[in-house]
Amino acid sequence: MKELVKQKLQSALLELYNTAEENFKIEKPKDPEHGDLSTNLAFLLARKLKKPPQKIAQELANHLSKDPHFKSVEALKGFVNFRLSQELLKEEFKKFLLSPEEYLREDIGKGKKVQVEFVSANPTGPLHLGHGRGAVVGDTLSRLLEFFNYDVVREYYINDAGRQVRLLGISVLYRYMEECQRKDEELFRELERTFNEEGYRGEYVKEIARRLRKHVGDSLCFPARAELSRIREELISKEEIPLNYLKKYEPGDAIELVSDFALDILLEEIRKDLLLMGVEFDVWFSERSLHESGLIDELVKLLKEKGYVYEKDGALWLKTSQFGDDKDRVIRRSDGTYTYFAADIAYHYDKLKRGFDKVINVWGADHHGYIPRVKASLKMLGAREDWLEVLLIQMVKLFRGGKEVKMSKRAGNFVTLRELLEEVGPDAVRFTFLTKRSDTPLDFDVEKVKEKSSENPVFYVQYAHARISGILREYEKLYGKKPSPLELAPYVSELTQAEEKLLKLVLFLKDELREITQKREPHLLTYYLIELAREFHHYYNHNRILGTQEKTMLSRLALALGVKEAIKTALGLMGVSAPERM
């Protein structure tokens, strides 16, 4: 609809003033008295044409009011207000009804390759709510991009290298050795020291330790003397889940062996958690693989050749400050190992080489300070300025009975994503995470989300869908056949003023989806859906559908079916189910 109005205005501009303008807005006026759509075009032209806005608006309105697409075009206080004609609306609605998806879809992406990297949580513990929020936003955005014909790759970057992973191994080994009757006391005390300072304290660490013990008994109580390769074989033969890390890597010491085992288990859990929410990744990208493949070496060499690298205090530094960062950053430590940053540049270098037209990273907002250095390094590699987009997801703060629950993976006291999913259900979780703009911190009381789940807006929306499904079932019972879009479409013409508001709302989904995708603001879907559901419930409570005159009934059925399709499509893009019954 907006596109149509925009085009009409542009051609009017050309005919009336022989000029062009791109950056004007077409929006739905807040006040329905102001029509279906309006534009601020006249304000923008006032200076250029040296005329007052209202005069321009009036001229545009006069010019366009003859157009049969519009019932009326009026100039008011400089705005041009459009009312769409009944005929246009009905024709559009028929098209929508006959094939909803096709009507809504547009080829905006033209098959361009887009990578969306999201979640990418360290595999050192279960996912928590913040990760869940990122997962929902990333996945919904991916669905939207796919809908508009982008070739989307969903990707999870696994931080499976470095210190945190080693700490995970230490934590598990420590918990394991706690249960040993006889053990290497000296090593145990050393592990204990590290564990107490910065170990992972969650219950899940103990569980992994118990699982380890179940498979290998006491054979790791003296880690230095243990036959690692035999223990590894033992684990591989006894553990039921796929063990990618354990199979792939020959451990250098017991901590590595335990780390890899823990990684396999935790990643499997993460995968399951995400699957519970309907989130699946196309690529799980290993940070460790970047070290092994030599890509980091290759990258560092490249950056050196370009003259962006220098040595200081025994470390290698990247001149990111030349490209907008606050200061230069270390990419290789004085001990010769690469930093996380070096690996991350290599990862993005790899994305570049894979030929993505655009990459979108969904990051926790605590990483915002990290963006300038990544952007800086990408400039060094010659990437387009807007090639990388970063979406920040603000933290989810958790409350229980009004009290904040401080969440820390190391301290181990957190409500996991799975816990929430099991109690509230994936639909409510996904919907709720999309009720706030993602860069706004989200506070909520778990108890409230759990207890008041039936009052969650998701049910309000789903109820509208189920209600319509109920009506359609009832019709089938009464008349012995399902109402088909093809049969109903002709009756759209019979719709009256009473139905117009609802009909327009359905049609506006098309504009809504396009804008939501382009602005990368998937949360707006929930607001649209709540409005549509409200409008339908309102209509339902004031107008009978079944049992009225045939023409009336069938036209109203057509409208209801359209609402159902709109809800189903929008919910589907959010990964939320549209139930036939509740």
Add this chain to the structure above:
RNA sequence: GUGCCCGUAGCUCAGUCGGACAGAGCGCGGGGCUCCGGACCCCGAGGUCGGGGGUUCGAAUCCCCCCGGGCACGCCA
């Protein structure tokens, strides 16, 4: 200290590349089917858009200052 984000109804939040009288959900008060699903609908109360300046025909929205909250400032990831 420096940088970024946030501050809108009792609560949780939309609205922010300026636009027409400031919105939703929940909560609160009152009301509504002998009829298609009452997980619904209708009416109402509730606001200095954190505060103060400025720019503009027009500011919740842009700029400056201040207050309050969060995050980031590592040879951690």
